[in-house]
Amino acid sequence: AQSVTQLGSHVSVSEGALVLLRCNYSSSVPPYLFWYVQYPNQGLQLLLKYTSAATLVKGINGFEAEFKKSETSFHLTKPSAHMSDAAEYFCAVSPGGQNFVFGPGTRLSVLP
């Protein structure tokens, strides 16, 4: 069965530091991969998605993620954290486009 794991339920970084949020997936068919963000008291919104084109995907707000098939990973990065990046981040997989599974989420805190 397909699944998503996100290492670290809570990650804290200093403002200006690198943000790295980890995501590993399992899928028996080629996956489509997504990162969604949930700001406090707001609905989920798409940050970026991988749909079998370029393996390095750029998203909104300076975030990017790299699909690594050999590692079954899709880690999210941002070179320099901003206070406004504090939110809950969810990785998700759609195996072959047939269904949709979210990971448990990682809460990002940005310290001044």
Next chain:
Amino acid sequence: DTGVSQDPRHKITKRGQNVTFRCDPISEHNRLYWYRQTLGQGPEFLTYFQNEAQLEKSRLLSDRFSAERPKGSFSTLEIQRTEQGDSAMYLCASSTQGFTDTQYFGPGTRLTVL
């Protein structure tokens, strides 16, 4: 494009009562999804519609749950004989086509069962 809306935003009910939630998707979107999110967890897929047809139901959706999307527009999710374990945030999302498309989420309905 006014986004996905959900009503009510909050619902408090007593165990055993029935509740109904409404979702209005983005008007041109054919797909509509329902998810449940409990505290500290990611959203869990419940069911989805392609226009008015309900195409898949998760095993999480017991017989007490029913969803409809008449005329392929808004959707309702009803929970009968609510239990305390039903307390969660219920999220609705819509997209133009399938699971590979961007899903646009509503703000959710928070259900508390006393």
